[in-house]
Every structure is written in structure tokens, then in C-alpha cells.
């Protein structure tokens with residue numbers, strides 16, 4: 602690993618200024634993805650800008666539809682769960698607010714990696730890294746979340762642009778993810794036996810008459826399943842899982858999993874997620 606300078610700004614504005622001042626600076630959150638990449642010399646940043654000193658980025662809060670912090674948690678218009686970018690997977694899984702408003706999201710966070718990864722890794726780092734097998738991207742897309750940055754809000758459908766790539770600019774910082782509270786949601790994944798990354802994971806969410814389904818792990822990036830969404834919107838039942846059909850040609854192919862196997866896994870995970878919603 603090459604040597605680098607370390608910075609610990611106290612505000613988002615100072616962090617942006619540091620990114621702009623150093624051409625090959627990188628943000629550091631939990632380090633669970635960036636540090637392995639640096640150890641393999643796949644990234645050689647001149648400067649690491651740690652977010653650890655910006656306490657406001659850890660906040661998890663609920664905003665009700667009328668703009669207050671109270672209110673019931675069911676149905677569309679039921680409010681928004683706002684999770685700060687620096688909230689660790691462990692903090693998300695243990696948060697009473699997340700457990701109450703979107704239990705499927707708390708369960709998803711609890712199923713990431715191992716205890717060490719969950720204690721250090723953050724939601725902001727996970728979605729900015731955009732690993733095609735990461736779990737959070739499925740939740741962001743299926744729940745129709747909005748990614749909040751230091752300068753704008755990005756809809757989930759526009760955020761993940763490709764393999765390890767997002768709509769973020771090089772000097773842009775994710776500050777929070779805003780999840781509308783769904784009527785029902787569930788995530789099912791077939792985990793890799795060593796890392797727990799999703800070989801295939803499917804999140805199903807519904808609210809206000811709309812259904813969204815997102816698949817992670819199986820393709821080069823997280824993607825939606827419009828045919829299954831339409832079938833579930835017409836009738837929310839396990840039978841609709843038959844519409845969870847993906848073309849193997851659209852899926853990844855590697856030494857461990859054939860596209861045909863991944864396509865089958867997506868159908869099975871979709872059925873499990875639908876069943877868990879009922």
C-alpha cells in the first residue's frame with residue numbers, strides 16, 4: 602500500500618474542500634471496501650478524508666408526512682426514515698426507529714458480512730462503492746429511496762449507473778439516504794458462503810398501490826423486475842413469483858455461478874421475499 606495523508610474534517614463543507622484541494626483524494630467511511638482495494642494497490646489515493654469526525658452524519662430519524670417526528674408507520678404517505686451516511690450496518694440493524702418503521706431494512710443490515718464488517722461498514726460507503734453484490738442497493742432501489750448529498754437529492758432509479766459506478770461526482774458526499782416507509786417489504790438473499798455478499802438477493806416493497814422489486818448480486822448492477830412488479834400490483838400473492846423471470850444473458854457469469862443458476866436463484870429469492878411480505 603502506498604503512503605497517503607490523513608485528514609479528519611469536522612464538517613461536510615470542509616470534507617468537500619479537501620476533496621477539491623487534492624486531485625486523488627478519497628473519502629474514508631468504514632474502510633471495509635476502500636482499505637482492501639488499497640491493500641491490493643487497486644486504488645492509490647494521495648489523501649484520505651475521513652468522515653469519522655462529522656457526528657451529524659450518524660443520525661437516524663423519522664420524518665412523518667406532516668413534517669414532525671411522530672406518527673404511525675404504515676401505508677404510503679406514512680413518512681420517511683432518514684439514515685445518515687455514517688450509520689454503521691450494526692447501528693441500522695439495532696435502531697428501534699428502523700425496526701419499527703422498516704423492519705426488512707433492519708434485517709437486511711443484520712445480514713451483511715460478519716460482526717466486524719457490521720461494526721465498521723456504513724450505509725453511505727456501501728452505496729457509494731456500489732458493489733454489484735452488496736445488499737443495501739436492493740433496499741435503496743426497491744424502497745424508492747432518495748440519496749441525499751452535500752448538494753442535491755438523487756432518486757434511486759438514477760443513482761446506480763453500472764459496475765461499481767454511481768451518479769456521484771468525484772467531490773460529492775452522500776450525507777443521508779431517505780427511505781419512504783412502505784406498507785410491506787421483505788428481503789431474501791442467497792449469501793455467499795464466505796463473505797455473505799448476495800449471490801442473489803431480492804427486495805420486494807409495496808405502498809400506495811405501487812410495488813417495486815429490486816435484484817442485487819445476479820447482474821453487473823442492481824436492477825428492477827418490471828414484470829414481477831406488475832404481477833404483484835395486480836395480485837399480491839406467491840403465485841406472482843412466476844413472473845420473476847430474468848434472461849440469463851443479462852446476468853453475470855463467473856467461475857462459481859452460471860447465468861442459468863443465477864436466474865433460477867432470482868426466482869426462488871423473489872418467491873421467498875413475497876412470502877415474507879404476507
Ligand SMILES: Cc1cc2nc3c(=O)[nH]c(=O)nc-3n(C[C@H](O)[C@H](O)[C@H](O)COP(=O)(O)OP(=O)(O)OC[C@H]3O[C@@H](n4cnc5c(N)ncnc54)[C@H](O)[C@@H]3O)c2cc1C
Nearest residue numbers: 630631632633634635714722723725726729736775797798
Ligand atoms: C469480509 C467482508 C464481507 C462483506 N460482506 C458484505 C455483505 O454481505 N453485504 C454487503 O452489502 N457488503 C458486504 N461487505 C462490504 C461492507 O458492507 C462495506 O462496509 C461497504 O461496502 C463499504 O462501506 P464502508 O463504510 O466500509 O466504506 P469505505 O470502504 O470507507 O468506502 C467505500 C467507498 O465509498 C466511498 N465513500 C464512503 N463514504 C462515502 C460517502 N458518505 N459519500 C461518498 N462516497 C463515500 C469511499 O471513498 C470509497 O470509494 C463486506 C466487506 C468485507 C470486508
